[in-house]
Amino acid sequence: MRGTPLEVKAIEDISMEIRRGEIVGILGHTGSGKSTAIQHLNVLLRPDEGTVLIFGQNAADPKLDVRSIRRRVGLVFQLPEAQLFEQYVGDDVAYGPRKLNLSREEVRARVRRAMEAVGLGFEAYKDRPTFSLSGGQMRRVALAGVLALEPEVLVLDEPTAGLDPQARRQLMNHILELRNKGVTLVMVSHNMEEMAEICDWLFVLAKGRTVMAGAPATIFGQPAQLRELGLDIPDVTQVTDELVAADLLPATTSVCTLPQAVQTISTLLQTTQ
C-alpha cells in the first residue's frame, strides 16, 4: 500500500543467505514478515530499500528478466489449493510448463514427473476434475503445478498447515525427496518438530527483523528467547531439557529430533545399567 495513508513497513531489517542445496527454515510469530520476506525470493515483491540478490542478480534492477527468475525459483503460497483454476488436474499442473513453450511431449513428461513426485498417479489423476478432490489432494496438485516448472529453488509457505498427520508426513517425505534431487528448499512453518527434523539452517523473524539465525540445535538451544518471541521448541527438546534439569542427562545435551533423543537416552540407559 505504498503512498497511501495505510502504508505499513512489513520488513525492516532482514538479512539472510540461502545456500544452494540446503533446506532453510523461516520461523516467526504471525505478522513477523515471513510471507513478505519470501515473496522477495522470486521477485513478486521488489525491495523499496536494501538489496536482494537472486543467483547473483539484483532484484531491484528494472531490466531484470523476472520470468526467468520465477522459472528457477518456485513459490508455493499458503493454502495453494485455493488457487487452482483449471477444470482438470492434468491441465492445472501443465499451466506452468505450457507457458514455457515446450513441446507437447516435454510438457506431458514434466506433468507426469511432477504429479508422481507428490504421490498422485499421472494416469489415475490427470483427468479428474480439480474441484472434486479432497483438500490434501488439491494441495498436492498445487505443489505439482510449481514442481512442473522444475525449479532449482522451491519456496514453501506453510506447506503442511491444516493437513492431517498422514497427509503431512507424506508431503514432508515428498519434500525430502526433492532435496535429494538437489533442489534448494526454503520453508516457512509453525511446526517446530518438522523444522527441527529437516532444516539445515533456521532464521527467526520478529517484527520484520531477523533476530536469530543458526542450525536447529543452536536455535532450539535457546528456549527462553524463543518463548519471548511467541514461539516454542519441539516437544522432544522440552523433554530432554527437563531431563537435564533433573540431572538425568549431561548438561551438554542438545536434542531436537526424535531419533537424536532415542539415541541419547538409550546410551544413557546403557551406561547406567
Added chain:
Amino acid sequence: MSFELSRNIIIGQYIPGNTFVHRLDPRAKILVTLFLLFGISFTRSLIVSFVYLATMLVIVWSARVPLGFVLRPFVRGLPLILFFLGFSVLWLGWQEPAGIVFFQWGWIRITSNALLMAVLSLTRLISLLLLISLPTLTTPITQLTYGMESLLTPLGYVGLPVHDIAMIATISLRFVPILAEEMERVIKAQASRGGEIGALSWREPMQIGKAMLPLVVPLFVNAFRRAEEMAVAMEARCYVSGAGRTRFVQLHAHLIDYVVVVGMLCYVIAVWYGADLAFNAVLARFA
C-alpha cells in the same frame, strides 16, 4: 510492474481520523452526500460545477484525506477518460447551438460548446469521485449501514425489507477489499507459475484478456466459498433478519448534525439558483 491491486481500490476503505467530517452522524453524511449528488449530477452550468468541485476539495481537505489517495482511481483511468472525452467532443461537434467553431476538417468539427461540455463532464466526474469516496473513507462501514437502515426505516412500513437491504450493502462493501486482496494473491500465485499478468504491458490487450481468464475462476470459486462460509457462520449465531436485534453502535444525532443537513440543503439550493446569477453579476460589474 506491481501486484498491489488493493491500493487502487479506495471505495470501502476506511481511513481512521477524528475530524469534523469523521465525527458527523452517518445519517447526516448520507443525506448531505445525496444532496450534493443531485446538485453535481443535474447541473448543466460550468460555474455551478466548478463551485461544487471547490466545495468537494474543501470537504476532502477538512477530512484530512490525502487528495492523491482519493484521486488514484481517476489517475489510473485517465487514458480511458480522455479517450471518451475526445470522442464526445467530436460527437458533439455537430450539435447546435455550436458556439464558436474552432476547427473544421472534413467531418471533424471542434466547437466551443462541445469543449465546454467536455470540461463540464470532467469537473463533474472528479467531484462525483470525491463525493462517493468520502462517506466510506471517513465512516466505519457498520455505522454507515446503520445510518442507511435508520434513514430507510419509514419505507419499512410499506413493506420494504429495510434491514435486509442494509445487511446486503454492508456485506458487499466489506467484500470489495477482500476480493481485491484475493485477486492479488491469485495473480501472484500464477505469476510464480509463469503466468504473464503483471509482466504484460497495456499494449497487449489480447494477451491480458487471455491471462485474465484463469484469474476469474479461482476468484469466483473463492467468493462462493466465502459467501457460503459466511451464511453458515450467521446461521450458527442464530441470525434472523431483522428479529428485533439491539445494536452495539447506537447512533445519536446532535444539534450540529441537523444544522449540517439543513445547511447543506440550503447550500445546494442556493448554488443551484445563485451561482450563475452571482457570477453574471460579478462579470457585469467588471465589464
